[in-house]
Amino acid sequence: MxxxxxxxxxxxxxxxxxxxxxxxxxGFLGIVVTEVQPGRLVAEMDVTKDVITVMGTMHGxxxxxxxxxxxxxxxxxxxxxxxxxxxxxxxxxxLAPVTTGVCRATSEIVAMSKRMAVVRIEIENEGRxxxxxxxxxxxxxxxxGPASRAE
Amino acid sequence: MxxxxxxxxxxxxxxxxxxxxxxxxxGFLGIVVTEVQPGRLVAEMDVTKDVITVMGTMHGxxxxxxxxxxxxxxxxxxxxxxxxxxxxxxxxxxLAPVTTGVCRATSEIVAMSKRMAVVRIEIENEGRxxxxxxxxxxxxxxxxGPASRAE
Amino acid sequence: MxxxxxxxxxxxxxxxxxxxxxxxxxGFLGIVVTEVQPGRLVAEMDVTKDVITVMGTMHGxxxxxxxxxxxxxxxxxxxxxxxxxxxxxxxxxxLAPVTTGVCRATSEIVAMSKRMAVVRIEIENEGRxxxxxxxxxxxxxxxxGPASRAE
Amino acid sequence: MxxxxxxxxxxxxxxxxxxxxxxxxxGFLGIVVTEVQPGRLVAEMDVTKDVITVMGTMHGxxxxxxxxxxxxxxxxxxxxxxxxxxxxxxxxxxLAPVTTGVCRATSEIVAMSKRMAVVRIEIENEGRxxxxxxxxxxxxxxxxGPASRAE
Numbered sequence: 187m188x189x190x191x192x193x194x195x196x197x198x199x200x201x202x203x204x205x206x207x208x209x210x211x212x213g214f215l216g217i218v219v220t221e222v223q224p225g226r227l228v229a230e231m232d233v234t235k236d237v238i239t240v241m242g243t244m245h246g247x248x249x250x251x252x253x254x255x256x257x258x259x260x261x262x263x264x265x266x267x268x269x270x271x272x273x274x275x276x277x278x279x280x281l282a283p284v285t286t287g288v289c290r291a292t293s294e295i296v297a298m299s300k301r302m303a304v305v306r307i308e309i310e311n312e313g314r315x316x317x318x319x320x321x322x323x324x325x326x327x328x329x330x331g332p333a334s335r336a337e
Numbered sequence: 338m339x340x341x342x343x344x345x346x347x348x349x350x351x352x353x354x355x356x357x358x359x360x361x362x363x364g365f366l367g368i369v370v371t372e373v374q375p376g377r378l379v380a381e382m383d384v385t386k387d388v389i390t391v392m393g394t395m396h397g398x399x400x401x402x403x404x405x406x407x408x409x410x411x412x413x414x415x416x417x418x419x420x421x422x423x424x425x426x427x428x429x430x431x432l433a434p435v436t437t438g439v440c441r442a443t444s445e446i447v448a449m450s451k452r453m454a455v456v457r458i459e460i461e462n463e464g465r466x467x468x469x470x471x472x473x474x475x476x477x478x479x480x481x482g483p484a485s486r487a488e
Numbered sequence: 489m490x491x492x493x494x495x496x497x498x499x500x501x502x503x504x505x506x507x508x509x510x511x512x513x514x515g516f517l518g519i520v521v522t523e524v525q526p527g528r529l530v531a532e533m534d535v536t537k538d539v540i541t542v543m544g545t546m547h548g549x550x551x552x553x554x555x556x557x558x559x560x561x562x563x564x565x566x567x568x569x570x571x572x573x574x575x576x577x578x579x580x581x582x583l584a585p586v587t588t589g590v591c592r593a594t595s596e597i598v599a600m601s602k603r604m605a606v607v608r609i610e611i612e613n614e615g616r617x618x619x620x621x622x623x624x625x626x627x628x629x630x631x632x633g634p635a636s637r638a639e
Numbered sequence: 640m641x642x643x644x645x646x647x648x649x650x651x652x653x654x655x656x657x658x659x660x661x662x663x664x665x666g667f668l669g670i671v672v673t674e675v676q677p678g679r680l681v682a683e684m685d686v687t688k689d690v691i692t693v694m695g696t697m698h699g700x701x702x703x704x705x706x707x708x709x710x711x712x713x714x715x716x717x718x719x720x721x722x723x724x725x726x727x728x729x730x731x732x733x734l735a736p737v738t739t740g741v742c743r744a745t746s747e748i749v750a751m752s753k754r755m756a757v758v759r760i761e762i763e764n765e766g767r768x769x770x771x772x773x774x775x776x777x778x779x780x781x782x783x784g785p786a787s788r789a790e
Contacts, residue, residue, distance in 0.1 A: 187761070187763055187766075187767070187768050209387060210387065210388060210389075210390060210396055211362075211365070211366075211388060211396045211398045211399055211402070212396065212398070214362070214365045215362075236360060236361065237361060237362060238361075239361055241421065245361055245362045245363065245402075245405075245406070246405045246409070246424045247362045247363070247401070247402030247403070247405040247406050248362050248402070250398070250401040250402055250404070250405045250427075251362070251396075251398030251399070251401055251402045252398070253401070254396075254397045254398040254401045255396070255398050258397070270392065272397075272431075272434075273397045273431055274430065274431055274604075274624070275428065275429060275430040275431065275577060275624060276401075276428070276429060277426065277427070277428035277429075277579055277730035277773060278426060278427060278428075279425065279426040279750075279757045279773065279775060280423075280424055280425055280426065281750045281757065283423075296768065296771060297732075297734045297768055297771065302576075304732045304734065304771055306759075306771070306773075308640070310640055313640075314640070315640050315749070315750055318749060318750065318757055318759070318773060319773075320730060320732065320759075320771060320772075320773045322576070322577060322624075322732065338610070338612055338615075338616075338617050425755075425775070426728060426775060428579035428622060428730055430599075430606045430622065430624065432599045432606065447617065447620060448581075448583045448617055448620070453727075455581045455583065455620055457608075457620070457622075459489070461489055464489075465489075466489050466598065466599055469598060469599070469606055469608070469622060470622075471579060471581065471608075471620060471621075471622045473581065473727070473728060473775075511689060512689065512690060512691075512692060512698055513664075513667070513668075513690060513698045513700045513701050513704070514698065514700070516664070516667045517664075538662060538663065539663060539664060540663075541663055543723065547663055547664045547665065547704075547707075547708070548707045548711070548725075548726045549664045549665070549703070549704030549705070549706075549707040549708050550664050550704070552700070552703040552704055552706070552707045552729075553664070553698075553700030553701070553703055553704045554700070555703070556698075556699045556700040556703045557698070557700050560699070572694065574699075574733075574736075575699045575733055576732065576733055577730065577731060577732040577733065578703075578730070578731060579728065579729070579730035579731075580728060580729060580730075581727065581728040582725075582726055582727055582728065585725075
């Protein structure tokens with residue numbers, strides 16, 4: 187009961203894997219994609235001292251931002267070229283404090299139509315589930331213009 | 338139909354306002370608290386080029402992380418000393434792309450019991466609402482032990 | 489920072505107020521609209537013994553269904569004729585058990601574009617807030633065809 | 640990375656399967672549990688003409704109420720006797736209109752501690768996924784007193 191995907195841009199998927207963002211919030215967090223399949227993506231981030239608060243645990247905003255990130259990124263390989271995925275909403279449950287190790291997020295498209303997709307994310311750390319999320323991406327078609335005039 | 342608050346730590350509130358985090362995800366984002374009242378807090382972050390993606394808009398993860406941050410911070414002035422607020426879940430709707438200016442988040446406790454609180458957040462940017470969130474904080478009592486024996 | 493509404497169908501609003509559904513889940517629950525303004529609607533349901541579980545409290549599904557109902561109904565007076573509002577997602581926090589009296593839901597459109605709206609709902613009972621929800625309606629245009637050719 | 644369950648009350652599970660509620664919102668909807676395993680429950684409801692709106696589709700509130708129902712019911716066989724599961728919040732995505740057939744909900748506990756559990760629900764109808772939900776149950780201990788003195 188999972189969607190099938192008419193498009194899978196393997197070149198895009200290959201470019202995603204292993205590339206290390208140098209800037210932006212994903213750069214600050216050091217989020218690196220480690221696996222991409224049609225409708226499924228895995229990414230990791232190290233829990234460095236930069237993200238630990240005075241309480242001694244990782245700031246929850248890091249898991250929220252990681253969810254937001256992988257929720258959109260999983261969409262690109264299965265959309266037609268030029269399309270854009272805008273996260274319009276998501277909900278996250280934070281299950282346990284994180285203090286060390288690696289956070290590993292698995293993002294899976296569980297439903298997809300022409301205009302939107304629903305994505306679920308699980309993040310694990312040190313052998314435990316630490317966050318669960320569910321959200322919606324709106325799929326935005328390329329703007330009409332010289333590049334898309336032939337459509 | 339809003340809660341009243343038996344505790345309001347004015348010294349804590351005063352310390353919060355204007356302090357600029359130097360590290361952590363709130364430091365990266367430059368989130369600064371600008372107002373604190375019982376059960377209500379306002380914070381701002383500048384939209385710098387560091388948070389703009391290749392699409393030309395701010396990464397949604399910045400708004401998610403900001404929500405997560407103000408959801409917890411609004412709790413501290415209205416809790417007894419030593420208590421801890423853990424965000425256990427929230428849901429965010431991202432309403433419009435952000436490209437410049439200041440994001441201003443208003444966080445309000447809309448319900449509160451001994452063990453948990455429900456908080457709503459609105460973020461505006463350039464005169465428009467750009468994000469709306471609703472979530473839950475679990476209120477954690479200080480651990481029994483020498484440090485809290487005097488209570 | 490709330491939306492303004494280009495359309496407000498007063499005749500529709502007047503028909504909504506006071507009409508008692510005879511069937512469907514809104515009929516089972518006895519949900520009656522009591523006020524309609526542009527972007528805002530109030531509805532009530534009595535807490536009858538039919539909705540009390542063996543635990544002695546109202547089944548949470550009644551509040552969930554009430555939220556779902558008022559989330560869509562608030563949209564109709566502010567949409568062009570023939571348009572349809574489909575609730576695509578919402579999140580609800582259940583704050584306190586309900587055992588008696590009247591549940592009164594206030595539904596407010598907090599953001600609206602051509603294609604979607606974000607709505608917030610508060611339900612009170614016996615002087616307390618018992619549920620808070622936030623969700624999205626997708627606005628569906630009438631299908632092109634003989635029936636809508638006159639527009 | 641799913642929880643294991645120290646308790647599984649097989650007698651309770653057996654009583655749940657096949658019992659047809661006569662009243663309440665679950666009675667109105669005709670929700671019948673068809674399978675129970677530790678941390679997993681399946682339930683069905685027929686799409687009768689009573690739940691179809693004037694738009695010709697099932698009222699979304701029926702899926703919301705079904706989610707709320709199975710979110711709590713899946714908890715009982717894996718809790719100690721006398722404990723109570725209160726749904727404190729959930730989020731639902733409604734994916735496709737329902738017009739006929741059977742709605743089949745699968746409810747799964749994906750994380751569980753002493754005090755709370757996070758549950759995910761999928762509802763399918765006519766071979767399609769029509770709703771996805773994620774929510775939290777608070778686990779409430781029996782009140783101290785004569786009835787629970789033996790513990």
